Amino acid sequence: MTRPAGSPVSERGLSVPVILLSGVIAAVLLLATVFAIRSLSGRFAPTRRNIENLLTERKFDEALSLVESEGTSLGDSSDVYVMAGKIWMAHAWQKMNEDRWRSYGRNEDDWFDLPEANKAEQLLLRAIELDREHADAHYYLGMLYMEKGWFSSAEVEFLEVLKVKPDDIRTRQNLGVLYTKMRRLELAKRELLRAHKIAPENPSIMKNLSFLYRFYLGRPDSAMLWANRYMNINPDDDLDIGVVRQELEEMMDRYPDLVPEEPLRWKKPRRFKARERTPFTGD
Template sequence: MAKENDWMEPEDYLEEADRLLEQGQYEDALAACRRAVELEPRSADAHALAGRCLAYMNRVDEAERELLQALDYDRDCVDAWFGLAFVSWLRADDREALGFLQRARQLAPEDEAVLAQLVGIYGNLGRFDEAERLFADVQETHPESAEIAYQWGLVLAKQGRYDEAVRVWGRAAEWEEDFPELHLSMARAYATLGDLGRAEQELAKELELYPDAREPRLTLGGFYMQRGDFGRAVRVYEDLLREAEDDSRVHLDLGIALMRLGRAAKARRHFLRALELAPGDPLILSHLATVPHTKSDMSRARRVLRQALRAEPHRDELYRNLSALFADEGRFDEAEEELRRAMAFSGRAHELENDLGVLLAMQGKFETAREAFERGLKTRPDDLPLRINRALIDADLGRPEAALEALAALAEKHPGDFDVLGNLSSLLLETGRAEESIEVARRMCERAPFDPRGYYLAGRALYENERYEEAEQVLERASRLDPFQVDTLITLGMCQAALGRRRECVRVLERARSLAPNDPDVLYNLGLAYEDVAAEAEGKPRIEDAVALYRRVLQLAPQYEAARERLRALEE
């Protein structure tokens, strides 16, 4: 920090803090903000900037307190509303972030940073048409804004339109040379397109600007993962943890890499540590659920969430994560109770009703689930996840035509939303309309040729239509785009079995088992593959392997009747 003198005013400290923040010197920037607050305790600007510093340091709860303090002193402080949006984004709560940004825009309609983040947040929420309209609207006032173009590129990338995104980012880099995030995003896009050479060139530009930055090194670890070089990825992540052990993202990525190497116990420890650092992040829980875990591990996860709730009893995402833990253990009553506790105070009750509806549907309580979705829609009639689930519950209730009609209407209104299109394609397949399902899936592929979801759905529909060779080609494309998608590998293995390629089927399904060792569908299909190979030539060892797999399936999912039938047939 610059040397202080007796004549520095609060504004001087805030200018210094801004400069330090731009340089990534967050601790020093925070110290400058603290000095400004000492001189002017009721300065909303000082508290808002301190909140930003804390958010950049991932001290999210402290950041929120500073930002709310700023609003206590000035309800029209744009920086405070903007900062709260950033805090919500860090907590993976894009809907809350949108509300804060819309308030900031009311106060500052032409603020470049606010407009840029609004474009991005619409993309995060899948509201791509609104993002595009806003981007077009602001071109007149901000025709060469690198920040707005950067966010629009992210929206394009979310739709799988990576070529367009790279062109947008390339133009933005001409307008502003010192914008490292542009190079980082281009690197990620090139990697997704399979051009790792160009990806590494862009990453090198980023590291040239900021050689010690963590984000590009995290991305480098991701590139190694994409190549299947998990050992090098682990070394990158371990280096990052030696520099800062309290980064939940690194613990999460390291856990994933260790899982790929088959080191499940160590991966589990990193997932649990990530959860301790970021208890509100649902992504961590989803990975923790896939790794082999004990009752002790789940008890520890619950303790982490309970402890976080004692400190902050009004964070509804903590209740949602706790509910998910209970549901994973089959403790549905307790899972429901946690959601209802959050509903008592949350401003996002419609999202909680959606969670509750899904939880009830998992238990086969379809009528009660429908009521939950409809309660949510009364307060947020345009909420897309609620509308999708409300449509799907009709199918569960024996009204597939009503469900298809509702999903088709949503697809017409939201032609770029892959959740809508994916569910429409799946339901068409379930109702025996394979050709229509393929058509919807191909529409997804055309719209986003580097997004694996469309190829997976097309491949699954082609398989069900007994067009196995076409299905195999499409599924191999999906697997190249996302090598870690287990459902794709299962369906690809089934195709190869249908084509008589039994050994290839075994290899694919064994790879799926390495990714998801406790997935009953993976284990069941691998058991079938072992039976096929044994029937061909291999003999008794493979049959014994199949028996062991079916027994394991029934341990994990006692109601898996197909596995029970195969086990009974082999043991008789």
């Protein structure tokens, strides 16, 4: 039997190009499947990065399962307890957010009285038992105690961090916030200024200094100075930017002679010239 003219065919009657195309498609699908499996397995591998990602996504159960898995890459067991404590703290914050913080402070002996917060405390204390100088364990425990209203205990934990890491910005700043809550205002100023010296471009430190001078020290000149520096950085991701701007504008109106001489870059000029009303001619 004579084959018809055209493309060559296989013994089963399929053209060679079709067979080749099918093979290419199959290979691509196989590679895509392998890539998807690797990506999926990589996402759920017990690494610090994956745990942090799940924590950001508020998938607390999944994050805890990775922390507690045998193949975790977190290192020694103290790190495991710290990460687990951090997850339980985030869980407690989320629960309080859902409650809109209505129950916060009802227990005068424990303002942050939640099972999740208490679980976090147990885990962080266990981490410190294993490693007395674990800076992260002391830091998160200090943050937890500050929320609970246990200010003296929080101070102890923050100071433990600074013994190990004297230039730790977050601890210096939160120690300043803690001293503000304790009305130890000169110490609060000292710690916030130290933090600013270490991180001069940190807008959060500038904001806290502005609030300290504005609401606690009664120094509108210094309050405006720090608020202006904060606004010049333009930290759009900070939820307090509107509050700072409002306070700064009110102080500028109230104390015009104390407005800082530094540039007010946040007060951007109008992009277009304001339209003037055409004079009435009677025509």
